[in-house]
Amino acid sequence: MNRNLLRLAPLCTEASRCLSLSAASAIKVTPPQLSQRFSKKSKHRRSDLLRVMATPEIEAQLEPYRAAVKEYGDKIRALKEQGAAKAEIAPLVVELKARKKRLEDKELELAPVDAGFQRDRLEDLLKRRFFYDQSFAIYGGVTGLYDFGPMGCSMKKNMLDLWRRHFVREEKMLEVECTALTPEPVLKASGHVERFADWMVKDVVKGDCHRADHLIKDFCEKQLQDAKTPEDVRTGLTDVLARLEGFDNHDMQAVIEKYNIKSPTTGNDLTEPVAFNMMFATQIGPTGDMKAFLRPETAQGIFVNFKRLLEFNQGKLPFAAAQIGSGFRNEISPRQGLIRVREFTMCEIEHFVDPEEKSYPKFSKVKDVELMLFSACNQMDGKGATKMSVGAAVEAGIIDNETLGYFMARTHLYLMRVGIDPAKLRFRQHLSNEMAHYAKDCWDAECLTSYGWIECVGHADRSCYDLLQHEAATKVKLAAEKKLTEPRLVTIVEAMANKAALGKAHKADAKKIYAALEQLTSEQVEELEKGTADGGAYALAVEGFEKPVELTDALVTVRRAEKKVHVEEVVPSVIEPSFGIGRVMYAVLEHSFRQREGDENRSFLALKPAVAPIECALLPISSNAALEPIVARVEEELMENEISYRLDNSSGSIGRRYARTDEIGVPFGITVDFESAEEPQTVTLRHAETMKQIRLKITELADLIQKLSNEKMTWAEAQEKYPAFETKEADS
């Protein structure tokens, strides 16, 4: 631990200044017209992987780009230290991001091509063996909707089961299942109705819609590919691409006008960018007066149940609730397969915690877990990600608190369990202008795929924003009580109605006025006190009344009293790990896709046994009837122990049949051969990834496969325990 800390110390000298930049109180660069909670930027380049592979020659070429980033990082930090105004800093941040983008593009350009991966071959496999495919294909298909076939469905189920065991069971979280249908007021309070939108332009003649940033990006890239584009135009286009992520509607409109961008499909003029809300709208009930949406995230279902969950937890903080369920986002023009879809499975955790006590009791269990951290600091310095233990990162203040760090480490461990390649995983911290104003610290677990760096899991300390929003909208108190270490004396200020006078003046309305007085906050009571002083009046808003009620000191008296309180109210902070399970699954599939050395037509998926769609294949070496009773015995053994298997007793060669099961990621193959009949009956077990085999008794088989699937034994351990079996896999 300390070793890491020492080694990494030079990187962290400016940690405090970078962090202050990314804290909630820090600058907000652009007015958050499209709030950052709702920003969906997730595609980053493969800079870090390269960092590992970078040669001195590559580093020399990157050096000026790194320096250019750092120049602006330093400028911004200096201004921040001088307490400069936000407006002064904002343009520098825009330039910083443009320079970061240029660095990443350069890294990508210099990266050696990943020769082992061809996306079209993986996609062909996934479609052909029905992991997943476009929905409603026989009706022409719908973009952004995918159906999972038997293999994908089983793999996803295994990933979700593992998620439940890894998070819900391990932390004793309260799992809930809320509806996808959500009435409008809930999503107004959460901010989605106003801000969950993308900028869209429309073909003025045909009405076809395009996502404005995608349209501009495609235009710029196409022009840059055209050799005839003059150098000065090139510079401008490159600059647009670098800044595009931070553009608002006006910026985009300016670009569209400047380059005279038309519809790519028709050549027609385009409208100005308009905000398109990405929620699917519907109506609940027949009257048409209850507007509703399909939830864009599962989190809100947890927030609106906070009171019940707190009660379930006997009123105590901290506790975490979790939910697995569908989210829906009406993307304007989805591309990129499972990465950007309109209906998807999310796994979200909302950990409710006292804002003043974010330590985590089990933190010591994970403190040595090493994460690849791409901190805000590193990003501003033009550096890559740095490997660091989560303990050291929290101690150095790079990760804001133990609870956030704990969940990041647990996410890392989960991603390892499902089969993410550790060399293709990083945690990227949000810069301050990427976060919503209320967020304290955010880290995305990003996986490197052929689409670039993809955000798969978000980790956000969202402070108490969500609960306060729902409390404001519903007037239902969403807070926990915290016992004070010693009782505290507080002064209570109350507005007491002069009931006789008020009753006489307002008759039947008096009761409502009493109720309104009781609702006043201390500040409001003090205002009332000032207002009614010296014969003045105070205008009291009363629910259901058209006009405020004028109150004088004859009708109301302000009273102060001392009171001993033993508890205080705490609106908990929320720390939210949020998983896009489809994205994780896609990254696992890319990271598991392999080709056999020397035979590139023989591709396979090296899936972890815990997530593989089928646990094992069962293959009699020939169709000889003598093997049948042994096969039946093995089948019974597997069924009895609820081990999933696929029997392939077709006539192909054993090698060809193995290739078929390897392709769909079946990790183990049981072969029944002519030796099997000898007492005690035995079979061979083959590990698909290494093609190595061992021989064991049928009675030992189920137990071993269960251990391998449940991660209680590794293949290497199995090889030590059982004798090896040598054979040549005939291919025909």
Add this chain to the structure above:
Amino acid sequence: MNRNLLRLAPLCTEASRCLSLSAASAIKVTPPQLSQRFSKKSKHRRSDLLRVMATPEIEAQLEPYRAAVKEYGDKIRALKEQGAAKAEIAPLVVELKARKKRLEDKELELAPVDAGFQRDRLEDLLKRRFFYDQSFAIYGGVTGLYDFGPMGCSMKKNMLDLWRRHFVREEKMLEVECTALTPEPVLKASGHVERFADWMVKDVVKGDCHRADHLIKDFCEKQLQDAKTPEDVRTGLTDVLARLEGFDNHDMQAVIEKYNIKSPTTGNDLTEPVAFNMMFATQIGPTGDMKAFLRPETAQGIFVNFKRLLEFNQGKLPFAAAQIGSGFRNEISPRQGLIRVREFTMCEIEHFVDPEEKSYPKFSKVKDVELMLFSACNQMDGKGATKMSVGAAVEAGIIDNETLGYFMARTHLYLMRVGIDPAKLRFRQHLSNEMAHYAKDCWDAECLTSYGWIECVGHADRSCYDLLQHEAATKVKLAAEKKLTEPRLVTIVEAMANKAALGKAHKADAKKIYAALEQLTSEQVEELEKGTADGGAYALAVEGFEKPVELTDALVTVRRAEKKVHVEEVVPSVIEPSFGIGRVMYAVLEHSFRQREGDENRSFLALKPAVAPIECALLPISSNAALEPIVARVEEELMENEISYRLDNSSGSIGRRYARTDEIGVPFGITVDFESAEEPQTVTLRHAETMKQIRLKITELADLIQKLSNEKMTWAEAQEKYPAFETKEADS
């Protein structure tokens, strides 16, 4: 088996006639304006349970009602045998149903009240301990939407896991996961856009909506409760109630006019009943030209993937696909808690099978399973349900085929595993007028609850309807190939274009005409042959053309050829078990709700270990520090073995703490007491339902609990194996 068959023979003498009534080819009583697939009638009365309990006195009172039903059952059968016209039979069926309803009402009236069950107490428990509760309650709540809390969520998850093991894994079904968002054309083809509707009336002033049948029912019941309602009006109202289920919009409008029914909330006039489609509508994408719905059932997702699934199954029939997922129905005014909701989880199986071969290889494994069958015959005879083995029922032709019978038996076994009371379960066969015209045989598994008999699982032989509908809509062939036992010679009739002449006559259009000719069926080609004979012409419809093309024998020739075919195309029949998991769960909760003898305030849920939300409670008998290391050791043991538990180390008496865990259905309680410390360390294990305890070593604990949860051992067996532990449960 044979014994059952003999004993039941007298009931079945008319089986063939009753079945012919309920076969697809039989009479259709009313024009299916609201198709029967979409009918949601599910509430039947508790006639069967009573049958078991009926005394001779009760039977004597019921006799005339039974005879009245049988009178019409016999009349209908007689007419059917004479080949009477549908129109002649229809009114008799309406009367039959009215008489059935009167019989059931009488049975209900005579039923002894189930003293052990109070729904309000169960509901209080489910809400208080957060099994489930109304969604968005802090926003005022939405009727028909429920959120599952930690207890409900866990119980439901366990039920779904068990469902997967019991059905998907056992039968090697192909599980899929399709989207809830469904484009309109898919649901047009399935019939939902046109027919998935309820009749609704609107308040002409306020616009409030009421489901017409509910409104009429409430009105009639209220009038009947009023002592001042004269006897002749009473008779009319009772008759309306009896016939209501079969009413169409005109019938309901007639009743509303006759009794001058007004809005129950405002007293205003009501509109005529209009059909309200119960699907939630939305739009996919930003243009607004892709109308879509949330799926009302998961089945369609399987049908549209039929081709891929057949390929996955190497082109072979039979196979079954399964899906677990959300369904959405925009009920007009949902009531009855979890029974009628707007968003719910379904588990559906579509078993695709050669229509000529519906035997089931594993049928012999279930043939002795006894089901309580309420056949169409029994219903027409005014009889109750009959206990019968599924083997005998298929043999006697009461259940149409082995596959359907197999799934019914498997459903029965599943319902037993999750905790349905066998005395409160029956399989009710649909009468012919309850089935869609294409359905061959339908049986609903109904559970008796305080809401009456509730349909929880449907079992339908839907013939090849769904696949043909989607094939017609998409022109994509949805059929399997079946190898003929020997090749067959068939005559092929083709319309051959005279290309030179046709090309000259139609120029650029000729190609489209060739294509249209290729699409003609044999029948159409023969029509063309007739049409073009003797210098005549045939009008050929061509896609994209405004008018048909006139063809003469100069332009087209009909050719006949013999061809040897080795396979034939088979459009599979679909046998569909369809589970409403929320309904099953609610029935399980009602059937498991108990009160301790002698202490009716102490209620508990006697849930099966396999579905209980938490597997065990862990209770140190006192807060003495000496017990802490033992508690920690037990916790570790449980965590290690992934056994869910709830630690209650609060200060209440052990009896009171047990009562708290009993209430939420925790089946086992581990007590750490002062004997526990003695080597080898032991604990006691208490069975919540019986309150009996045994004593065992900590090292044996995890294995025993796993066996009890996985149904590998019963509590009675555990009691035999381990010594009993006697104690008195102090209550305070």
